[in-house]
Amino acid sequence: MVNKLHHSSNCADCNCKASIFKNLSPFEISLINSSRFKVSYKAGEIIFKQGTPSPYFVCVTSGLAKIYIEGYGKNLILALIKPVDYIFGPGIYVDNRHYYSASAVEDCQACLVDVNIFKKLIRENADFAEEFIKRVSLQSIFNFDQVISLTQKQMHGRIADVLFYLSDKIYCQNPFELTISRQDLADLSGMSKESAIRILKEFKEEGILTLAGNALEILNPKQLRQISETG
Amino acid sequence: MVNKLHHSSNCADCNCKASIFKNLSPFEISLINSSRFKVSYKAGEIIFKQGTPSPYFVCVTSGLAKIYIEGYGKNLILALIKPVDYIFGPGIYVDNRHYYSASAVEDCQACLVDVNIFKKLIRENADFAEEFIKRVSLQSIFNFDQVISLTQKQMHGRIADVLFYLSDKIYCQNPFELTISRQDLADLSGMSKESAIRILKEFKEEGILTLAGNALEILNPKQLRQISETG
DNA sequence: TACATAAATTGATATAAAACAATTTTTCCG
DNA sequence: CGGAAAAATTGTTTTATATCAATTTATGTA
Structure with missing residues (x-):
């Protein structure tokens, strides 16, 4: 925006x-x-x-x-x-x-x-x-x-939730520039920084999103939604 | 009370x-x-x-x-x-x-x-x-x-928190009759029922509390406080 | 532009807790 | 009071995630 x-x-x-x-x-x-x-x-x-x-x-x-x-x-x-x-x-x-x-x-x-x-x-x-x-x-x-x-979803679900939060509520666009650090992403989703980075990498490898530096685009919101909903 | x-x-x-x-x-x-x-x-x-x-x-x-x-x-x-x-x-x-x-x-x-x-x-x-x-x-x-x-403490710390909550804020006495079920204790502290029961057993074995049926008494609040504070 | 620092990433191992199943104990109702 | 059902407990295995360390990449400053 x-x-x-x-x-x-x-x-x-x-x-x-x-x-x-x-x-x-x-x-x-x-x-x-x-x-x-x-x-x-x-x-x-x-x-x-x-x-x-x-x-x-x-x-x-x-x-x-x-x-x-x-x-x-x-x-x-x-x-x-x-x-x-x-x-x-x-x-x-x-x-x-x-x-x-x-x-x-x-x-x-x-x-x-x-x-x-x-x-x-x-x-x-x-x-x-x-x-x-x-x-x-x-x-x-x-x-x-x-x-x-934070308490009932596993890490993939939590990262999915945070990505929707960022896309829909904070940056209000997709793709968006991820201006928060990896540590902040981890602090939002209640996990260690290394775990957050690993999940992002997996989502990238699975074609759910692209991530180049800080440029992130959610490619498959439907699948991400499913991950969010099943935890 | x-x-x-x-x-x-x-x-x-x-x-x-x-x-x-x-x-x-x-x-x-x-x-x-x-x-x-x-x-x-x-x-x-x-x-x-x-x-x-x-x-x-x-x-x-x-x-x-x-x-x-x-x-x-x-x-x-x-x-x-x-x-x-x-x-x-x-x-x-x-x-x-x-x-x-x-x-x-x-x-x-x-x-x-x-x-x-x-x-x-x-x-x-x-x-x-x-x-x-x-x-x-x-x-x-x-x-x-x-x-x-729930997100930053391990199970012992979380059970300790809940025991203080029950003793200080709900039953307002020590000892007290634990009228909530084991499942509810688990649901308050964000863990499985089996884990909650195991932690209570450990605290009993370590002399931190007594537990006979639902009659619970905190024997060593100082040690329990320490567990709460270190997570 | 180069270098130092910070951030990000990757690999391997350890730990915490859940899940599952079975058994025992307690409670409640007829 | 007895039996069925529910709750509590115990034992074992599996899974999830953190931790730790090392390497690579990006950023910022001189």
């Missing part, structure tokens, strides 16, 4: 703003704008760290980021965050701490907004609150699918 | 009501009461089924229930539900469908409340909405810990 994003100096004019804000009035938008920090991150940089305080709501306006739990010597990537989407950790309503980390996969830009402004708007605008709860619910549902994939 | 629960014929008088309702006015409580169905379930009965519509918010007032995802030939138990707690699936705000099933582990009773009443109260009572979002957030955090346990 070649979507030329351009940024404005304020939220009202910005056509990068996340669709969650569609229910906000111009005044409410100006409240957000008044507390907004616009920041750039280079690929590899940490946006926030698990365990640290979470005073900001993060809106990714360009590039690609990942949110991941730092577990027992390895990471589990919960999701990739593409523009324009936001990161709102559950710690905001619990104890103001981050329960996962976020970092830039590609160079990206983000707007950071004071969470208290956000919570105030949730309290005062019922449509906004409902939209927010809906999105939290969608995230839960996505996580359910993810945990079932 | 020997907590003698008794039921009243209405929500206002009921001292079984879930603490999430503490922010509701008597009038709001009466709205809930006006749409309440009180139902009994025998052990093993389905409370609701994954994939079906979800018109009710379920408040478990006695007994024990489980919520679980029916995956690829096996179940993954997300949580046990003890009194007084409620079950509010994410499908309520997405498409009115259940994304997991619930069933009674022990004989239990539940009050079913029209979700539209619930959503109306969320729209109209900002304190109630905030409390609700906080609890959804706590569930997310719990699920994060669960998925890390």
Whole structure:
């Protein structure tokens, strides 16, 4: 999806703003704008760290980021965050701490907004609150699918799931340029980096996909779907 | 925890009501009461089924229930539900469908409340909405810990986690009567029933716990904690 | 453009856990 | 109380995946 994003100096004019804000009035938008920090991150940089305080709501306006739990010597990537989407950790309503980390996969830009402004708007605008709860619910549902994939499918099924996620939800095209590393692919599918590489090679050898460097094309989505569904 | 629960014929008088309702006015409580169905379930009965519509918010007032995802030939138990707690699936705000099933582990009773009443109260009572979002957030955090346990720990660590969950959060005592089946223990810790039984046996042989029938006592919580923490 | 470093890949071995089958114990119902 | 069915347990084999090490390829910087 070649979507030329351009940024404005304020939220009202910005056509990068996340669709969650569609229910906000111009005044409410100006409240957000008044507390907004616009920041750039280079690929590899940490946006926030698990365990640290979470005073900001993060809106990714360009590039690609990942949110991941730092577990027992390895990471589990919960999701990739593409523009324009936001990161709102559950710690905001619990104890103001981050329960996962976020970092830039590609160079990206983000707007950071004071969470208290956000919570105030949730309290005062019922449509906004409902939209927010809906999105939290969608995230839960996505996580359910993810945990079932991780715990009940074998490696081929898990890689198939991740390839569809990347093609349909992140890059939104086929073929696509795989901008995440092999390690990140492994961290998304809950396996070692070597295993992930081996499965990709097998899929290539079986003609399910092509992979040259980072250029990947799914050639046989039907077969890949079958692999996804049988685990 | 020997907590003698008794039921009243209405929500206002009921001292079984879930603490999430503490922010509701008597009038709001009466709205809930006006749409309440009180139902009994025998052990093993389905409370609701994954994939079906979800018109009710379920408040478990006695007994024990489980919520679980029916995956690829096996179940993954997300949580046990003890009194007084409620079950509010994410499908309520997405498409009115259940994304997991619930069933009674022990004989239990539940009050079913029209979700539209619930959503109306969320729209109209900002304190109630905030409390609700906080609890959804706590569930997310719990699920994060669960998925890390399931994907990054070996079986001993996972059983240790589940034993602490049962002792600290469900039965709230040590020793306790293990009222869930071996299969359920396995479904909570993402392993086969035979593996779960073997690990319990090993912990018994190592003096970490005693287990006679369903009477279980954790003898060495420090060592069990270490097993949990190292995976 | 060359070189150093990082990432990707490949090969071989070890370990963790599932699967399968059989036996024993417990529970529940008539 | 007895018997059938279900649950729990045990033993053995198979399968899935990680781990470890070495090699090759790609990237980035000087």
